Amino acid sequence: MKPAEIHARWKQLQERIAAAFDSEAPDLKVVLFLIGVQELGKGPGRFSKRQKEELMHIATCRLLSEMGFYELEGLDQDGWPHWKLIKPVPSYALMEQELLLKSLAIQYFEDIYEQ
Numbered sequence: 087m088k089p090a091e092i093h094a095r096w097k098q099l100q101e102r103i104a105a106a107f108d109s110e111a112p113d114l115k116v117v118l119f120l121i122g123v124q125e126l127g128k129g130p131g132r133f134s135k136r137q138k139e140e141l142m143h144i145a146t147c148r149l150l151s152e153m154g155f156y157e158l159e160g161l162d163q164d165g166w167p168h169w170k171l172i173k174p175v176p177s178y179a180l181m182e183q184e185l186l187l188k189s190l191a192i193q194y195f196e197d198i199y200e201q
Contacts, residue, residue: 151169155175
């Protein structure tokens with residue numbers, strides 16, 4: 087996807103999530119948190135600050151797994167997914183990294199909505 091298309095589709099995703107949660111348009115961190123909660127598979131709940139950071143990490147690994155950077159190793163005793171780095175993630179500039187994660191998040195939610 088080209089940057090302009092990513093921005094337009096990101097805006098649509100933000101609006102869809104905002105409508106679903108009756109809230110403001112979420113930023114990338116909130117979207118990563120939501121993906122992490124989805125991947126954890128335990129439904130909504132209260133999470134500590136550390137757990138929220140871990141959920142965003144889970145989401146990042148899940149998204150980057152689509153490009154072959156990570157692979158799911160399995161779940162720990164508490165049911166939290168753990169990912170293994172398969173190949174180094176290139177050093178992207180901050181804007182490139184954000185665009186990449188946004189495009190992968192867009193695809194993630196499109197896949198969910200299609201099911």
